Amino acid sequence: MMLLASFAALALGLCLAMAGAWWAAERSGNHGWVDTVWSYSTGVAGVAAALLPLGDEPWAPRQWLVTALVALWSARLGTHILQRTLQGHDDPRYADLRRQWGASASQRLFLFLQVQALAGLVLVVAVAAAAHNPLPFWRAGDGLGVALFLGAVAGAAIADRQLARFRADPENRGRVCDAGLWGLTRHPNYFFEWLGWTAYPAIALSLAYLPGLAALLAPALMYLLLVHASGIPPTEAHMLRSRGEAYRAYQRRVNAFWPGWPGRSPTR
Known part of the structure; x- marks a missing residue:
């Protein structure tokens, strides 16, 4: 039950983060915030999942190794996208989606980003599986x-x-x-x-x-x-x-x- 509750909390955190990404994109008109927030939030959730204790044992070396990998991935990708976003470069993929969606673009983008949050959770599960290999x-x-x-x-x-x-x-x-x-x-x-x-x-x-x-x-x-x-x-x-x-x-x-x-x- 503790494990399920932990992953439910991570799922909620990712959903809230992507809701924040939606708000930032809507307010600024720059959809670069979407992938920036997704990269950082998935990385934070991955670190939390890797270091999630499954008993009374101290953190194992493999947990620290996997933590370092997912943290480095998140920092590199998130910062790369953030630098581009701060320069005012919009993401043409999302701009094209908005044009296709028309009047319902705002609502559909919100739902689309919640799907991205769930995709991030799948990656977090994979990270946890590697970190908790007991061998x-x-x-x-x-x-x-x-x-x-x-x-x-x-x-x-x-x-x-x-x-x-x-x-x-x-x-x-x-x-x-x-x-x-x-x-x-x-x-x-x-x-x-x-x-x-x-x-x-x-x-x-x-x-x-x-x-x-x-x-x-x-x-x-x-x-x-x-x-x-x-x-x-x-x-x-x-x-x-x-x-x-x-x-x-x-x-x-x-x-x-x-x-x-x-x-x-x-x-x-």
């Missing part, structure tokens, strides 16, 4: 999880830097970035975001710990959201409107999600 600390899975996470953070940082450098060059105005990692996948930021969540199954999975299967929810959900829902589809629709044939040519030669050599038949 002896520093198994091969722990090392693999750390390697996957750090590789994802490094890849996302490199992709962000390459895109920023491309945009800073006036000669690239109106062009499509295909430099570096952006020439291997059209959305390296989404790919590395997904890759980071594979760290938790690596840490959690074991035949001796069946609850660890819950950690698979994180990469499964993130793949669904990024590839088929709120990630690639609205982003590509916006890019096609703004870049037209240049982006269609980019689509023909570069994979949407999985990195691959340019020029081959693109896949997801």
Whole structure:
């Protein structure tokens, strides 16, 4: 009962946080606050779930490891989006949704963000499953999880830097970035975001710990959201409107999600 009550409290906190994100977006007209608040609030809930005591035992090293991973993810992603938001850059995905929703945009956005809160809760459950693996600390899975996470953070940082450098060059105005990692996948930021969540199954999975299967929810959900829902589809629709044939040519030669050599038949 204590465990259920704890997760119910985390769910409520996430719902309240996303209600606050809705209020900030409505008041400012900048939807960058949505993903900023989601990143920070999911991170805080993940830390709480990782450190959730399940008995009288002190916090285990694996709990601290998973806490560090989810806190670093939240701080990096949330701060990256926050900096862009504070510069006044709106998120075109949400702006497009508002146009599609018309007069009911405000109410539908509120409900949409509550669904995002529930998605955050699923990720928090996956984090908790990894943190509470009771097997002896520093198994091969722990090392693999750390390697996957750090590789994802490094890849996302490199992709962000390459895109920023491309945009800073006036000669690239109106062009499509295909430099570096952006020439291997059209959305390296989404790919590395997904890759980071594979760290938790690596840490959690074991035949001796069946609850660890819950950690698979994180990469499964993130793949669904990024590839088929709120990630690639609205982003590509916006890019096609703004870049037209240049982006269609980019689509023909570069994979949407999985990195691959340019020029081959693109896949997801």
